[in-house]
Amino acid sequence: MTADSTLPSDMAPQLNSRAATRAQGVRRFKWTVLSPLIALMVFILLPAFVLQGYFSFFSFSIFDAGDDTSFLSYFRASEWVGLDLWKDALTDDKFGFAIIRSLLFAVGVTVGCFVIGFALALLMYRPFRGQGFYYIFFILPMLTVPIVIAYTGEMILYQNGPLNDIIGMVTGTRSDAQFLYKQEVALTTIAAMEIWNWTPFSFIIMMAGLASLPKEPQEAAQILGASKWRIFWEVQLPLLRPVILLALILRFLESMAEFPKTWGLLQGGPGSATETIPVYIFITAWQFFDISYGAVLSYLVLFMMMAIVMSAIWLLRREKKSLDAMYETKPQEG
Amino acid sequence: MFEKIKWSELSRREALKAGTAAAAVGAATPMMSGTAFAGTEEDSIVAAAKKAVPGGQDLTGLMWGLYSSGAKPVMDDFAGLTNIKISKLQDISAFEIPQRAMAEALSKSPEFDFFHVDTNMIPSLASAGLLEPLDDYMAAANFKVNAVGDFGKFLTYKGKTYGITTDGNVHTQFIRKDLFENPDERKAFADKHGKEMAWPETWEDDLELMKFFHRPEQDLWGSANLRDRGSSVAWWYMYLYSAGGFPFTDDMEPNIDNDAGEYAFKTYLDVKEVSHPEASGWGTPQMIPRIINGNAFSCQYWDGIIALAENPSKSKTSGMWSYGPVPGSKFSGKLIKRSISTPNVGVLVNRHSPRKEAMAYMALFMGTAENSARIVGDPANTFHDPWHVDHFKPGSLPEKVYTKGGMDAIKQNLQIVTPPIFLTGLLEFETELKRNLSEMYAGDKTAKKAASDTSEAWARSIRRIGKRRLRDELETYKSLFPSIDVPS
Numbered sequence: 001m002t003a004d005s006t007l008p009s010d011m012a013p014q015l016n017s018r019a020a021t022r023a024q025g026v027r028r029f030k031w032t033v034l035s036p037l038i039a040l041m042v043f044i045l046l047p048a049f050v051l052q053g054y055f056s057f058f059s060f061s062i063f064d065a066g067d068d069t070s071f072l073s074y075f076r077a078s079e080w081v082g083l084d085l086w087k088d089a090l091t092d093d094k095f096g097f098a099i100i101r102s103l104l105f106a107v108g109v110t111v112g113c114f115v116i117g118f119a120l121a122l123l124m125y126r127p128f129r130g131q132g133f134y135y136i137f138f139i140l141p142m143l144t145v146p147i148v149i150a151y152t153g154e155m156i157l158y159q160n161g162p163l164n165d166i167i168g169m170v171t172g173t174r175s176d177a178q179f180l181y182k183q184e185v186a187l188t189t190i191a192a193m194e195i196w197n198w199t200p201f202s203f204i205i206m207m208a209g210l211a212s213l214p215k216e217p218q219e220a221a222q223i224l225g226a227s228k229w230r231i232f233w234e235v236q237l238p239l240l241r242p243v244i245l246l247a248l249i250l251r252f253l254e255s256m257a258e259f260p261k262t263w264g265l266l267q268g269g270p271g272s273a274t275e276t277i278p279v280y281i282f283i284t285a286w287q288f289f290d291i292s293y294g295a296v297l298s299y300l301v302l303f304m305m306m307a308i309v310m311s312a313i314w315l316l317r318r319e320k321k322s323l324d325a326m327y328e329t330k331p332q333e334g
Numbered sequence: 335m336f337e338k339i340k341w342s343e344l345s346r347r348e349a350l351k352a353g354t355a356a357a358a359v360g361a362a363t364p365m366m367s368g369t370a371f372a373g374t375e376e377d378s379i380v381a382a383a384k385k386a387v388p389g390g391q392d393l394t395g396l397m398w399g400l401y402s403s404g405a406k407p408v409m410d411d412f413a414g415l416t417n418i419k420i421s422k423l424q425d426i427s428a429f430e431i432p433q434r435a436m437a438e439a440l441s442k443s444p445e446f447d448f449f450h451v452d453t454n455m456i457p458s459l460a461s462a463g464l465l466e467p468l469d470d471y472m473a474a475a476n477f478k479v480n481a482v483g484d485f486g487k488f489l490t491y492k493g494k495t496y497g498i499t500t501d502g503n504v505h506t507q508f509i510r511k512d513l514f515e516n517p518d519e520r521k522a523f524a525d526k527h528g529k530e531m532a533w534p535e536t537w538e539d540d541l542e543l544m545k546f547f548h549r550p551e552q553d554l555w556g557s558a559n560l561r562d563r564g565s566s567v568a569w570w571y572m573y574l575y576s577a578g579g580f581p582f583t584d585d586m587e588p589n590i591d592n593d594a595g596e597y598a599f600k601t602y603l604d605v606k607e608v609s610h611p612e613a614s615g616w617g618t619p620q621m622i623p624r625i626i627n628g629n630a631f632s633c634q635y636w637d638g639i640i641a642l643a644e645n646p647s648k649s650k651t652s653g654m655w656s657y658g659p660v661p662g663s664k665f666s667g668k669l670i671k672r673s674i675s676t677p678n679v680g681v682l683v684n685r686h687s688p689r690k691e692a693m694a695y696m697a698l699f700m701g702t703a704e705n706s707a708r709i710v711g712d713p714a715n716t717f718h719d720p721w722h723v724d725h726f727k728p729g730s731l732p733e734k735v736y737t738k739g740g741m742d743a744i745k746q747n748l749q750i751v752t753p754p755i756f757l758t759g760l761l762e763f764e765t766e767l768k769r770n771l772s773e774m775y776a777g778d779k780t781a782k783k784a785a786s787d788t789s790e791a792w793a794r795s796i797r798r799i800g801k802r803r804l805r806d807e808l809e810t811y812k813s814l815f816p817s818i819d820v821p822s
Contacts, residue, residue, distance in 0.1 A: 065462070272778070287762070
């Protein structure tokens, strides 16, 4: 039953016109908000995509554009190569390993950030004395510039550094662990720094999620005598599923793009142990100056990330639907 | 290039402005403290600069702070004399500037007037159209680059001069004199090896000595040579060149998947045995303190570290080092010694800059005998190293900082100095080489595999850059090599 059908018939047109005005206002607001983004897409991102697409089929050499100062020199210095670069990229072992490293890194970091962030949020979401202080304290790492974390990490983690000293003091034996320059552990070390850096992000999202949970189901479960664990497992966690998914997706995407710490500390080494996707593309585009191949790699990564994002959106929608369905379920009569 | 002034086009305001500036400069010059340019070198550069840019100009560039502090007094003097001044510097590491300069070349940007960068990038940057040739400015100012031996050629490409060096980097052999000359150590060495301890002539001799003094339990490591992915490639060049190898054939094919190439990779790897376990991640910021704090027996290192190591206020090992020519190799059948100059840092002028004339003259001013000696001889900022003929004259300013023994060693190494790959695409070639050296050092592949993988990757880079272009440049690259095998 709609509101209109309950009102006298002479009031209906007045309400319809008000609704139309409101709809118009909403539409205007949407366009106002979206316009800058659309402009950004059309005037900046789209030309970049188009140019990148062009240079993925035309091999460009910076050294052939040297004497020509016009912007057309970029096109004059390009040569049609068709799908050659795409074929090269799809059979490029180094790129393949870079993808595997990035995926491993991102999965590890996402899980690490989420578990710690969620645990901290559970400890913190109910008001207590000094909550503000702890809140600021926990989000501090996120406010630190990643490259600073890289250099600070290096000072702490090198073999004669304070961490080994602390381990030595605690265990009573000299610790000579190499956290950075052993290829078996280098990526894990960077992942640990990334977790430290970005756990606050997961913490904030989960805090917001926990704070926005409806209190009624929790109180009802409490009255019915459910234990804290059961309330968490059977009430809070199901309601938090979309938030959890969002926290995981955002952190995963961010981790795939991690560059400052990896590059600042190890430049892809030791060996190629930390040559992740961003590092490999950086080396290709800005050390080899192979702009065309870099464009192909970027496109492939874009496709891969789009597939991941689409799957994530599908999952989020599914979660939202099941949650909506849960709220809309009416108690059975009788 | 030099337009004549058309007096009819000069406005009264401009004429007055120029006149005022000239008057101010004229008045200020005698008041400048501690700087009196007696020589004609500086005078003619200043005159040419004033003629070309009468009102002066504000300049900007990319320069590492560790370098700019040593060069600042000279830049300030030029500003006082010509009103051409550096008003803004972007301070980034010399190791990052090559990439930044290439990015500037790609965007054809006029933002920076100069790049203080490795002059071995000249072929790449000139090919990418970024560099202004300096020959016309040098002719106008009657200026010549007066470097030791053929070192001045390192600033040229296809017959044109593209840079003025401020830092004549050359690798020099460092050996701990206190240990090397210790009678007990000498006896122990003789007992163990059946021969007297002697200055290392070959890489194998060097390794033998480093092994003998490798004492991790005393925090003393045989070698302080770099083995990181950033700049340790310098050592590989010395190994390859001294083995009689050259990276490319005359037809511009990779020439390292062979015995000499494998020797270079293997010699690089052999030093791992006497290196700190974390050496694969250590660049100069980590290694230099270990050298001057006495945690290493020997190394081949940039000559600027002599000045630092001999500075008692900064070094615990002042007076404890001997310096000399780097070791060589008898791999080719005769002893060949080859040192390396990378990065050989100098001022390169941006061709796209509207202020390039002003910048070119400032660069020349920094390269005169007197001014370069002031830059190199700065006792506090020791990043600029000797290169000018006059720096090696007895009693020179640089000699006071680098010591007599240090200067002799630098001169010896300059006689056998070589460049890295002096071709368009240096960064591309080196990036792949660094990757393979690093993978080999980490244990992922053998020396033979590293040589063949690098060779394969180089073949791709050659195809991409253009074989014909590179073949044309080979002659310049080869012309930079010394004619003698062992320094006198």
